[in-house]
Amino acid sequence: MRHEADTVTERNTGEAGRTHEEAGHAAPDRPARSVFSEPSGQRGDPTFLAWLRFWAQLVILAALTIFGAAVASNAQETQNYQAGMMLAVAAFALLLLLVKRRLDGESDNLFSLVLVDDISGLWLVVPLFTIAALIGIIIAGIFQFGTWYIFGLGLFGASVIAILLQIKHVFDRIDRGEG
Numbered sequence: 001m002r003h004e005a006d007t008v009t010e011r012n013t014g015e016a017g018r019t020h021e022e023a024g025h026a027a028p029d030r031p032a033r034s035v036f037s038e039p040s041g042q043r044g045d046p047t048f049l050a051w052l053r054f055w056a057q058l059v060i061l062a063a064l065t066i067f068g069a070a071v072a073s074n075a076q077e078t079q080n081y082q083a084g085m086m087l088a089v090a091a092f093a094l095l096l097l098l099v100k101r102r103l104d105g106e107s108d109n110l111f112s113l114v115l116v117d118d119i120s121g122l123w124l125v126v127p128l129f130t131i132a133a134l135i136g137i138i139i140a141g142i143f144q145f146g147t148w149y150i151f152g153l154g155l156f157g158a159s160v161i162a163i164l165l166q167i168k169h170v171f172d173r174i175d176r177g178e179g
Helices: 004-013 046-073 078-103 110-114 119-142 147-176
Strands: none
Touching: 046 078, 078 147, 119 147
16 A cells, blocks of 8 residues: 555656656746745745845835935926936836846846856956946036036946946955856
């Protein structure tokens, strides 16, 4: 007499203990995890931390989108309107990309979205951010006050930070033996 567990194992593995590959069948896909479900809820649980990080990033991007739209709607000057709309559109685009990556089962960390993983990518990205930093300094030099001055300084600062983060990320991966 066979136990019910043996019957279930036989059904799951194919014919009488053979795996799906041996039986000539494709392995069944793992069940998809729900994006919006909560994991077990323990503090040290890595799935809980991933879940918390995903939702924290979503809340921050949603807040930036709303803030940018509010700045644009209350703007008295064209430059302030443009800055608010650029912030709202960029934050909303990142929010959509974050959700898409989560639904595709890829890493839902924003850093994985914007950082390169190897030296060959670094050779392309660092010169681009260097050019952006130089453009920011030139804009800040041309406009000595106002929104464009702040935009130029912001572009310069963001580009320098992006270069340093790119370099750190690549060399951290090399040190871990991943790249």
